[in-house]
Amino acid sequence: MRLIVSQRSSFKIILSLLIILLFTFSLDVFSHQRSxxxxxxxxxxxxxxxxxxxxxxxxxxxxxxxxxxxxxxxxxxxxxxxxxxxxxxxxxxxxxxxxxxxxxxxxxxxxxxxxxxxxxxxxxxxxxxxxxxxxxxxxxxxxxxxxxxxxxxxxxxxxxxxxxxxxxSKESSVNSSFKEYVLLGIKHISTGYDHLAFLFGLLLLNQRLKRLVLAITGFTLGHSLTLSLAVLDLVRPVNSFIEALIGFSIALLGLEFLIRHSKSNSTYVKNISYLLFFLFLLYFIFSEGSNSLGLLGLFVFSFCYLMLVSKNLSSFFSLFIASIFGLIHGFGFGGFLFEVGFSEDNILKTLFGFNLGVEIGQLMAMSLFILIIFGISKLDIKNKEYINPLLATFLVTLGTYWFVYRVI
Known part of the structure; x- marks a missing residue:
């Protein structure tokens, strides 16, 4: 009996140390964000x-x-x-x-x-x-x-x-540009650690094939829409706040996993909501408040979202919420693409090429993540049930850091 208690205590200590190490790593990852x-x-x-x-x-x-x-x-x-x-x-x-x-x-x-x-x-x-x-x-x-x-x-x-x-040759020029934007889309995903973290969060939450397909479909529909709106200059979001929201979406995915796997999820949601509201008040009091309205809306959305998560809704909830998050990430994809501009003749090819590259990059990343999770599931180790919560905790830590750093 003492041996079992000792093993559990040791594992909790190791788990705490790993969380600290992951937090330290998250600071280093931020310094290598896409440039x-x-x-x-x-x-x-x-x-x-x-x-x-x-x-x-x-x-x-x-x-x-x-x-x-x-x-x-x-x-x-x-x-x-x-x-x-x-x-x-x-x-x-x-x-x-x-x-x-x-x-x-x-x-x-x-x-x-x-x-x-x-x-x-x-x-x-x-x-x-x-x-x-x-x-x-x-x-x-x-x-x-x-x-x-x-x-x-x-x-x-x-x-x-x-x-x-x-x-x-104008035709060869257009074809060359198309290839460049496909490669750019792939590179944008492969070097965008925040987008990769979000994709990993989707996989962590949706490990059944049907739910995963629905989640990826929703994310693709969402980011394709806002990518097009941003590039066509139909919508001009505040770039810095969009980048902060991307970090927040990662933290929410991690929280969703922890809530879904918690026995007392309603208490979990209430405590998190109190914490978010307290952080909002601190920001409102000690900052210029330029993003206060957006943060208030974010708090209301987060409370409703986490309450819905605690109800354990159907697979189509994953499609809906991934579409919402996809709208945010799409502005992150398209905001920078608008800056360089391109001719109206090439606009459709440019959009299609870049979006195609993003999708190829997403499939490559998801394939790698699936192999990693499959490999972990085959490992013969004790306390394997703690691995996924640990990964979700890492996402919460990473997303929270990105959000706070980018919003202040």
Whole structure:
């Protein structure tokens, strides 16, 4: 009897230590969140030379992570670094002074400059932020005239863009852009640890095939809708709050698992609701309250959601709630895609290509997660029933950290 009690006590100690380690790991994961920037190159030709107007955009929160701390005359320093990170094959000189636009409300830093070149560009090279973050990706759009534009994904493996082909073949340019956006969609999922964590949460909650298919279907429908709305500029959400909501959705999935597997789930829901309301009051009192209305709505939604979860609803509840969460993640997918812009002729191909890449990435991630969970289920270890609650606790920890960090 003493041996059994001793084993249980030891396991609880190990479980507590693992939770602490997972929390520490979650802080490190945040520091490696997806890093992206965008640029638009517009060409104007006259009799004497070629003018190229360049606009470079990056999220301010992303920039702060790459170049922290942003103090002193940081705008000129960062602008000089960005401009010097791009080179062309033509003999180009910068005309006039660069222009800077910083918006903390929109979470945007943009620097624009004009190049005067002796001929049209045939090659663009960049090393922008790759030396700061090897996982950084840069999307560039090149506009030669109103009927000719194309896009390129730059990574640490692909730093050169050969533009010769786009002048001779518009069709090959469009096809190349389509492939780039498929690859971009795959990369967006594979480096988006918050989206991967959410997918893992869906699998943890829906380990039966029917429920899993319904949940993935709902998530796909939701994010496809808002991805399209964001890219078409029909809806302009607040990027920083959307990123915070993505973290919150991960925490909610973990809480849902713990509630569904708790004997006293109603007490669980009440205590969590009290905690959420207390945190909301703290935010309202000690902050400027810019997101107070959104957070109040989030509190009401969370209370209703967790109460419904405690009722153990049918499989179609997974379809519905995954669709709701998909709407949030879709804005996360599409918000950045809107920044670079693209021609109206290519809009459908671009949307389809990127969405296809996202779906391929999701299937690859889900396949890997299924193999991991299947492998764990086959392990011959004691107290195996604690593994899933431990994973759910990790999701709550990770999602809560992302939410709090991004909302303040």
């Amino acid at each position: 992206e920037s965008y640029s638009k190159w517009s060409v104007e030709e006259d009799e004497s030379d070629t003018l190229v107007n360049v606009a470079f955009t990056i999220r301010l929160s992303n920039l702060n992570k790459l170049e922290s701390p942003l103090v002193g005359e940081w705008e000129d320093r960062i602008s000089a670094y960005i401009i010097s990170s791009f080179t062309t094959d033509s003999d180009c000189l910068q005309e006039g002074k660069h222009r800077v636009m910083t918006s903390r409300a929109d979470d945007i830093f943009r620097v624009s400059w004009t190049l005067s070149c002796n001929q049209i560009l045939e090659e663009i090279k960049t090393n922008v932020f790759f030396d700061r973050d090897p996982t950084h990706s840069h999307i560039a759009r090149y506009i030669y005239d109103s009927n000719l534009s194309t896009e390129k994904l730059f990574t640490t493996q692909t730093k050169t863009w050969n533009l010769k082909d786009i002048y001779s």
